[in-house]
Amino acid sequence: MVSSRSDISHINGNAPDHVKAFLADPTTLEDVSGQGQLVKGFGHDIISRMVVTEVSVNKKQEEPLKQEGRVVVKMKVEQDMVHGGLKIHGGCLAFIIDICTTFAMTALTLGTIGVKVTNVSLTLQLFYHSPAALGEDLRIVSTTLSVGGREFSARTEVWSDTHNRLVASGVHVKLTPSTPGISKL
Known part of the structure; x- marks a missing residue:
């Protein structure tokens, strides 16, 4: 574990330091107010154990005119993540994939346009390949x-x-919510 969440020396990748600093503490994404207020909501303990080890913004190999965000996170399977068979729960994996895809999207938008874009889930498609037991990295x-x-x-x-x-593995599609307007009813 890192000594300080503001320390980015352990984070590899070519992303600007301000992007690495934002993602160094994964709990910053729990600021649902947008005012720097940490909300200890669903999954907080799991998020707080995530260690970001790489943040990059690269040219897409298949589309060289576009860029992609890449984030690598490490963590250990702990007791609050497993089901009765002591393997990681599918719901926990869905939560981890939801959070980590958001990290990649945040890395890209912060690294290219300089802002974190607020978005909401549209679909989350998951594939379970093999079990991970309690204690696995x-x-x-x-x-x-x-x-x-x-x-x-x-x-x-x-x-x-x-x-x-x-x-x-999973694919996550998110949308930027529309702005509230005048009702047409």
Whole structure:
């Protein structure tokens, strides 16, 4: 674990320091007020154990005129993440993929346009490949797929570093909410 959440020396990648600093403490994404107020909501304990190890903004290999955000997170499977069989719960994996795709989207928008864009989930598609047991070390790799207009999408792979195998993967599509307007009713 890192000594300080404001320390970015352990974070690899080419993203600007301000992007790494924002993502160094994953609980910053719990500021749902937008006013720097930490809300200890659902999954706070899990988020607080995530360690961001890489933040990058790269040219997309398939679309060289576009860029992609990439964030790598490490964490250990702990008691509050498992079901009765002592394997990571599918709901917990969905939560981790939801959060980590948001990290990649945030890295891209902060690194390119300088702001964190607020968005909400439209779809989250998951695939479960193999179990991860209590105590296993996980590496979560998230990369943006497309960003345009109001739509954002990213993919995440959850790897067991303990057994060198893919645990789960997912694709997350998010939208920027429309601004409230005058009702037409």
